[in-house]
Amino acid sequence: xxxxxxxxxxxxxxxxxxxxxxxxxxxxxxxxxxxxxxxxxxxxxxxxxxxxxxxxxxxxxxxxxxxxxxxxxxxxxxxxxxxxxxxxxxxxxxxxxxxxxxxxxxxxxxxxxxxxxxxxxxxxxxxxxxxxxxxxxxxxxxxxxxxxxxxxxxxxxxxxxxxxxxxxxxxxxxxxxxxxxxxxxxxxxxxxxxxxxxxxxxxxxxxxxxxxxxxxxxxxxxxxxxxxxxxxxxxxxxxxxxxxxxxxxxxxxxxxxxxxxxxxxxxxxxxxxxxxxxxxxxxxxxxxxxxxxxxxxxxxxxxxxxxxxxxxxxxxxxxxxxxxxxxxxxxxxxxxxxxxxxxxxxxxxxxxxxx
Numbered sequence: 001x002x003x004x005x006x007x008x009x010x011x012x013x014x015x016x017x018x019x020x021x022x023x024x025x026x027x028x029x030x031x032x033x034x035x036x037x038x039x040x041x042x043x044x045x046x047x048x049x050x051x052x053x054x055x056x057x058x059x060x061x062x063x064x065x066x067x068x069x070x071x072x073x074x075x076x077x078x079x080x081x082x083x084x085x086x087x088x089x090x091x092x093x094x095x096x097x098x099x100x101x102x103x104x105x106x107x108x109x110x111x112x113x114x115x116x117x118x119x120x121x122x123x124x125x126x127x128x129x130x131x132x133x134x135x136x137x138x139x140x141x142x143x144x145x146x147x148x149x150x151x152x153x154x155x156x157x158x159x160x161x162x163x164x165x166x167x168x169x170x171x172x173x174x175x176x177x178x179x180x181x182x183x184x185x186x187x188x189x190x191x192x193x194x195x196x197x198x199x200x201x202x203x204x205x206x207x208x209x210x211x212x213x214x215x216x217x218x219x220x221x222x223x224x225x226x227x228x229x230x231x232x233x234x235x236x237x238x239x240x241x242x243x244x245x246x247x248x249x250x251x252x253x254x255x256x257x258x259x260x261x262x263x264x265x266x267x268x269x270x271x272x273x274x275x276x277x278x279x280x281x282x283x284x285x286x287x288x289x290x291x292x293x294x295x296x297x298x299x300x301x302x303x304x305x306x307x308x309x310x311x312x313x314x315x316x317x318x319x320x321x322x323x324x325x326x327x328x329x330x331x332x333x334x335x336x337x338x339x340x341x342x343x344x345x346x347x348x349x350x351x352x353x354x355x
Contacts, residue, residue: 005057005306007035007045011064019121021065024132031160032351039068040078040118041134041153043183045190045305046163048351051278058279058351060184060295060315063305072302073310075182078118079153080111082138082145083335084180085256085291085324088215092327094146094174094336101144107213111182113143117151118182131156140173147173149337161352169343176327177337179345180287184295184315187274187281191308195294195316196237202230202270202292204257208323209246215325220258228255230270236294236316251296252313256289256323263288263333266346270318278353285320285347288333293317320347 012023016039023044027033033047033055044062047055061076062068068076090101090109101109111118122134131154138149151169158164167179186192206220207228223229227239227247240252247253261267269290273280283290293316300311326332337343 007063007305011066012037014065016065016069016121021121022124024124024127026130026132026155026157028130028157028160032157032163034155034157034163036132036155037065037068038122038124038134039065040120041122041136042068042079042118043077043155043181046183046349046351048279049353051353051355056189056277056279057305058185058187058189058281060186060190060310061305062303067303073184073298075111075118077181077183079179080182080319081117081151081177081179082112082143082149083109083176083327084111084178084182084319084321086110086213086215088213088325088328090144092176094176099144099146105214108215115143117179125152145175147171147175149175149177151179153179158348161350163349163351165347165349167343167345169337170339170341171337172339174336174338176335177343178322178326178335180291180319180321181347182317182319184310184317185272185281186315187272187279188276190305191310192276193311193314194237195313196235196240197276198236198272198274198316199233200230200236200270200272200316201233202257202290203260203268204290205231205260206258208256208258208289210250210255210324212249214250214254216256216323216329219331228253228257237313240294240313252294254291254293254296256291256321258289258323259285269320272316272318273354278355280352280354281318282350283318283320283347284350286345287320287322287347289321289323291317291319291321291324293319
């Protein structure tokens with residue numbers, strides 16, 4: 001590994017709002033090597049051996065805490081919550097009581113609001129060479145959400161080629177909850193200018209079309225015969241510029257796919273690969289949907305790791321989660337969490353190289 005590609009712990013050791021931030025390395029004897037920070041529970045780097053056995057960092061991000069704090073891409077690698085994705089109008093009700101959230105994405109509340117879980121310092125509860133468990137306690141009323149919410153999440157290298165993410169949460173009052181990891185992947189290596197050549201398969205026969213505010217406007221629609229059909233393998237760039245309103249408004253893909261599996265069942269959500277490195281990513285989850293976002297709004301201006309620049313579509317995100325705006329849609333799977341219940345969700349990223 002080139003020396004310039006080694007993250008420096010000293011660049012992360014700091015105090016953020018009076019709380020200690022650090023950088024942690026997870027690895028086995030061979031295979032994946034993962035760096036995470038307790039600021040936003042972010043995945044900072046994820047090294048995978050390519051087809052020649054050379055380590056490739058496949059996620060975008062920054063190499064210092066100062067850059068993360070100043071970043072225009074605040075979600076790089078972080079955990080989004082209390083509610084990942086969008087809630088229309090920043091409003092919802094529970095048991096007849098109305099709640100109002102700050103609007104931070106046009107006419108919607110996005111990824112938990114102005115300062116979601118991705119911008120909080122998490123407490124490290126347990127650490128081993130292959131796993132880290134972090135906790136965040138969200139106070140009642142934070143960003144407008146009801147109830148004190150206790151979230152515990154664990155990153156662990158479950159096998160030499162698999163990163164496992166486990167989420168658990170409890171609340172002392174009825175609330176809504178939708179958690180996801182927002183890593184930006186480029187399987188050719190962070191800093192490669194495009195994911196258009198990545199080959200993608202998604203076992204989803206339906207997706208959720210969205211309005212001008214990126215909110216689903218109705219029932220799921222079939223992907224068959226549209227640029228959203230990845231039930232068989234296509235490159236990401238093959239149809240991304242098709243002149244239809246769904247792609248034009250979003251400047252690419254930024255839509256929820258409803259995975260073809262029973263609600264709550266753990267199963268494959270996608271397979272994606274780079275022809276340059278041979279690296280394959282397989283995402284599996286217990287969540288019912290996966291938001292696919294092709295980094296359409298990245299500007300190429302910010303300084304990424306090791307002075308790299310990230311232009312639009314230089315990454316793809318696979319955000320396993322519940323549907324957008326579910327608190328306002330009784331026809332969608334519920335995201336309601338009540339006292340006495342435990343939220344539990346799992347996602348895995350399996351990464352390996354093929355010849």
